[in-house]
Amino acid sequence: MKKIGLHEIRREYLEFFREKQHLVAPSFSLVPKNDKSLLLIGAGMAPLKRYFTGEATPPSKRMSTCQKCIRTGDIDNVGKTARHATFFEMLGNFSFGDYFKKDAISWAWEFLTERLEINSNDLWVTVYLDDDEAYELWNNMIGIPKERIVRLGKKDNFWELEVGPSGPCSEIYVDRGKEFGCGHEDCKPGCDCDRFLEVWNLVFTQFDKDEQGVYHPLPNPNIDTGMGLERIASIMENTNNIFEIGAINDILKKVEQVSNYKYGTNNDKDTSVRVIVDHSRAMTFLVSDGVLPSNEGRGYVLRRLIRRAARHGKLLGIEKGFLTDIVDVVINSWAVEYKELKDREDQIKKIIRAEEDKFQETIDQGISILESYIEEMVHKGENVLDGEKAFKLYDTFGFPLDLTKEILIERELEVNEQEFNNHMDEQRTRARQAREEVDSGWGNSNNDDLFKGLETVFRGYEATNLETEVIELVRENCKVDILGNGEEGIIILRETPFYGESGGQVGDIGIIESNDFKAEVLDTKKTKEGLPLHIVKIVSGNAKVRVSVVATVDETRRNSIRRNHSATHILHKVLKEVLGEHVNQAGSLVMPNRLRFDFSHFEAISKEDLDRIEKRVNTKILEALDVVTIETSLKDAQDMGAIGLFEDKYKDNVRIMKIGDYSQELCGGIHVKNSSNIGMFKILSESGIASGVRRIEAITGASVYDYLRQIEDETDEISHLLKTNRTSILEKVRSLTEELRDKDKEIEKLKSKLSTNIAQEILDTKEVVDGVNLITYKANDIDIDALRNLGDELKNKLNSGVIVLASVVNGKITFVSMVTKDLNAKGILAGNIVKEVAKVTGGGGGGRPDMAQAGGKDVSKVDEALSIVKELIKVQINK
Structure with missing residues (x-):
């Protein structure tokens, strides 16, 4: 047997099948492409599924890959055993209607026995119970004795889905020796012991299973094989498990070095x-x-x-x-x-x-709180953590349920997961209701029947002014024949140039008029089915059904929206280039006066990167790239590599907005004809709006000019106030800042002296509650930093005790609570104390067991709040 490592085996395998006229493809991404049935790629054949089903034509009838895979079904067992893993690499060779069993079997044998030089006497195989063809090939062609060929049933040696391609399997095993076995004379593949290790599975996809469970022979059967790279490496390196393989063991040694722990002890x-x-x-x-x-x-x-x-x-x-x-x-x-x-x-x-x-x-905070819950459970003789507490850990402190469960299991405890899920569902319901409350109300389920059967043809891509006809009028959720002067309602047109709000782009406004009436279009919405609803106010005359009208979009506003919308597409591409390919659109809002773009990213963007982003967007604008629309099928758009947001919402036919050769995205919105029409792009802000989601707000076109004009006016005003000219503003501000810094230092010195002077006086007010030293004190006009410093000084002098301080500054209350470590061990927690104290004044807060702070509202109740600390100590220490 060759002495060969993991990386060398991978290279040997791919080179072997390249010699067998296979197209060797690089590993596909772990993120499935155009396959919503999978969360992550978990098998070598998964990215090739469309080739097996016939949905797509493979680039070659013979392919080979080493595919990255992730499986998380056994994640809780990873680490507990030496064989479970979440990440692994799967070696595979595939035939799409080309070679079949004979070649698949002979090549597998050749690779194992000749390339890897595994002793043929150590190899066993299994075949499906009824697969005589595979049996004969192994026995007569390869020469494996009958006693080393094991027939197994459907559970072990037949691959199938509920409907679709299926077929028998043949697995190759390595006999690791009797010392790994169970001791039984008839021990062979299929036994539960560790003697026989499966290394390669050959799947012969020769049937098409229908919905009635009938297996129909495929005219062109396929081959799908899979060999775990780590598993075969373990065999070749003669290790007991994957963690001893050279390449993986290098990682383990690094963990030993970082942790200063010797593995195996x-x-x-x-x-x-x-x-x-x-x-x-x-x-x-x-x-x-x-x-x-x-x-x-x-x-x-x-x-x-x-x-x-x-x-x-x-x-x-x-x-x-x-x-x-x-x-x-x-x-x-x-x-x-x-x-x-x-x-x-x-x-x-x-x-x-x-x-x-x-x-x-x-x-740390989460574990500290969970430990207090566990301590309470043990004290009460309980073994199931309340689901509400687990949810609070998750919701308030970001402590995942999986980690809570894992820590509890280590203590032989569990969590009420059903109760946790109930609280999670309630939270989702509240969030959904909140979203519905801010919904426009147009086109929701209450109005579905009202607009059923109505159709409007949208002509807004090519026109902003259009002769058309009123086909329906609605007022207060009822169809009407007339909308009178001064009334508000909905006009539905046979054709319209007005864009209805969708895809992040706001709706158009403008005028609808005839010889008999004039209506101001206040907004344009869409029903769920895409019907444009013109929200109008009649400013003269009476609007009637079946009347010919002229519909005119506010073109100046529309052009501003165009600029901002096209700018979001360029921005999206630039973000990917500057920050990385992980960036994806998470939402957008395109208005006439600004744009908002939300995207996936893990940290705040540095000023340097923001400057690069802004400059690159403007560079692309100035390159005067033509913007063209391509109408095609969703499948072709995906094959072209067009970027799409919320792909499951797209219809079969889609529009691709192509900006030169730079950007192409699926989009139904309205855009400029050329990137130069955008004029200029200016970022106003960058912020985080959720975990892993950032937001950029920006302006384009005339709004940039207005912004710069405003900056100039403000600069003039600042220079006037500072009594200097524009060119000297920065120097003047630096000088003033230095002056203020010196004065702040002097103030801090004075505050520190004051704090030291009053510390001894405060110590003299010390009380003892159930053997616990307690100090409570109310100060005036001491900021939070000074209050904390005072608390630290008192804590150092006190050695053991509880300190709760309050300060009122400009009508706002600040509380600081400190508890020495010895009292933490007895169950007295600063966070719990300050939270209850702040509640009395209508505030709230929290923090670590040894130090916490909070805010309050009702200044008149500060003394009352401090007075409850004694009782809080008694309750906590006597738990």
Whole structure:
């Protein structure tokens, strides 16, 4: 047997099948393309599914890949055993109606016995119970003795879906020796012991299963094989498990180095090491393929992997962020095959570091609170954590349910998951109701019947002025024959140039008029079925049904909207170039006076990058790129690589907005004819609106001129106030800032002296409650920093005790609570105290067990709030 490592096996395998006239394709992304049935790619054949079903034509009838895969079904077992993994690589060779069993079997045997030089006497095979053809090929063609060919049933050796391609399998096993076995004389593949290790599965897709369960022979059967790279590497390197394979063991050694723990000396810590080793590979490849941490879908898988690994780092005693150190080893090793890892190294590490840092901020507080819950459960003799408490940990502190469950399981406890889910459902309902409350009200379910059967042809792409006909009038959710002077309602036209609000673009306004009436179009909405509704006010005459009218869009406003909409497309492309391919649109709002663009990104954008983004957008505007529309099928649009948001909402026929050769996106909105029509682009702000989602607000065209004019006016006003000229403003401001800084330092010195002087006086007011030293004190006009400093000084002098301070500044109350560590251990927590104290004044807050702060509203109740601290101490210490 060759002594050959994981990366060498991969290279040998792909080269072998290249010699067999296979097209060797690079691994597909872990993110499925045009396949909503999969969250992540979990098998070598998954990205090729459309070739097997006949939906698409393969680039070659013979293909071979080494496919990155993620499976999370057993994530809770990863680390607990040495065989479970979330990330793995699957070697595969595939035939789409070309070769079949004979070649698949002979090549598999040739690769294993000749290329890898595995002793043929160590190889066993299984075939499907009724597959005599495969049996004969293994026995007569390859020469495997009958006693090493095992027939197994449908459960083990038949691959199928509910409907569609299916067929028998043949699996190849390596006999690892009697020392790994169960001791039974008839031990063979199919036995539950560890002696026989399956390394390669050959699937002979020869049937098409119909809905009645009948198997119809395929005219051109297919071959789908899969061999786990890590598993065959374990055989070749003669290791007991995948964590001992050279390349993976390098990661393990890095974990040992970072944690200062020697693997193999403690079972629990070994579990943590394995979790980190496995998850570091998975997170690296997920981020490389554009996945960002989030609370849903594949983003949640990534978040869970990062947070689970970070938490196990803490269990190994690693206090600071460390995951990027481990990821370095993955990138440097696997870049031999996946060169994109090196290309995206900075981005991968930034994203993982940001998520780890975010988790570090919450994990200590979350664990502290969970520990207090556990302590309370143990005290009461309970073993199920209340679902409401688990939800509070999740909702308030960002502490994931999976982590709560994992920590509880370690203590042989559990959580009321049904109750947790009930609270989650209630939250979703509240959020949905909140969205519905701000809905426009047009085209909702209450109005569906009102507009049934009505159709309007939209002509707004080519016209802003159109002769058409009124086909329906609506007032107060009722169809009417007349809308009178001064009344508001809805006009529905046979054809319209007015764009109805959709895709983030606001609706048009303008005029609808005839010889008998004039209506001001206040807005244009759409029903769920896409019917344009013109929201109008009749300014003269009476509007009637079946009357010919002229519909005129406010073209100046429309042109402003065009500019902003086309600018969002350029901005989207620029963001991908500057920040990375992980950027995807998460929403937009296109108005006449500004644009808003939401997108996936993991951190605030630096000023330098914002400047690059703004400059590049303006460069593309000045390149005067033609904007053209292509109408095509959704499938062709996807094949062209057009970017689309919410693809499941698109119809079969779509519009692609193409801006030169630079940008192409699916879009039904209205755009400029040439990028130069946008004029100019200026970013006004960049902010975070949700975890992993950023927002840019910007202006274009005449709005930029107005903005610059306003800046100039304000600059003139500032220079007047500072009694200097424009060119000296910066120098003047620096001088004033330095003066203020010196004065602030002097003020801080005086406050510190004052704090020191009154500290001893405050100490003299100390009380003792159930053996606990307590100080409460109300100050006036002391800011939060000074209040905290005073608290620290008192805490140092007190050695052991509880301190609660209050200060009123400009009618606002600030509370600071401090508890020494020895009292934390007895159940007295600063966060719990300050929260209850602040409640009395109508405020709230919280913090760590040893220090917390809060705000209050009712100044008249400060003394009353401080007076309850005694009772709070008694309750907490006697729990």
